[in-house]
Amino acid sequence: MTALFVAFEGIDGCGKSTQARRVADAAGAHFTFEPGDTALGATLRERLLDASQPMTPETEALLMLADRAHHVASVIAPRVERGERVVTDRFLGSTLAYQGSGRGVDLEILERATELAVGSYRPDLTLLIDIPVDVAHSRRTPDRRDRFEAAGIEFHERVRAGFLTLAQRHDNWVVIDGARDRAAVDASVDDALRTIGW
Numbered sequence: 001m002t003a004l005f006v007a008f009e010g011i012d013g014c015g016k017s018t019q020a021r022r023v024a025d026a027a028g029a030h031f032t033f034e035p036g037d038t039a040l041g042a043t044l045r046e047r048l049l050d051a052s053q054p055m056t057p058e059t060e061a062l063l064m065l066a067d068r069a070h071h072v073a074s075v076i077a078p079r080v081e082r083g084e085r086v087v088t089d090r091f092l093g094s095t096l097a098y099q100g101s102g103r104g105v106d107l108e109i110l111e112r113a114t115e116l117a118v119g120s121y122r123p124d125l126t127l128l129i130d131i132p133v134d135v136a137h138s139r140r141t142p143d144r145r146d147r148f149e150a151a152g153i154e155f156h157e158r159v160r161a162g163f164l165t166l167a168q169r170h171d172n173w174v175v176i177d178g179a180r181d182r183a184a185v186d187a188s189v190d191d192a193l194r195t196i197g198w
């Protein structure tokens, strides 16, 4: 079994968490997520998601990157180095799409800050589960206490467009149409994973 690192990305409510867990379970891979899947990350996640505590987009970005730096160093890289397969529900694409395209933090500066956080560490494959924002919202009522879910339709439109631009720019990203029925989405995800020998 080859060590592999795969990330699922997409707007809230796109179905990526279901896919990430399904894929990890089927392959006996390690499932993880951002932000928050470490003790330090859980504290950061609580602050990041709490809509009652305002913070600047730059603060948001730095906390996301701090979570990622710690997550890669303490969970992802050690497992991949041991030869394991790791599936993460969100990674760098989320910071570029949410804090960059969504909040307006300069994308080049975000890329440079990413160097500090994780160097050139990247997934072997990123699967973008893409669905229209109104479909995502109709699947799930946004939780107004969650800073990101409370941000509104236009914000999520910018985030979706940001994700699609990232997918166009990177060869190791695949766009999956997540608005189809579950079996079709499962099949497209499995096809994409086969291309990297999953």
Ligand code: TYD
Binding pocket: 012, 013, 017, 033, 034, 035, 064, 089, 090, 091, 092, 093, 094, 095, 096, 098, 099, 148, 149
């Ligand atoms: P997630 O855990 O995927 O959402 P859910 O509450 O549905 O399980 O992610 C939490 C929120 O964090 C989500 O709205 C997207 C946001 N986020 C960013 O804005 N930037 C990032 O870098 C990451 C990893 C997440």
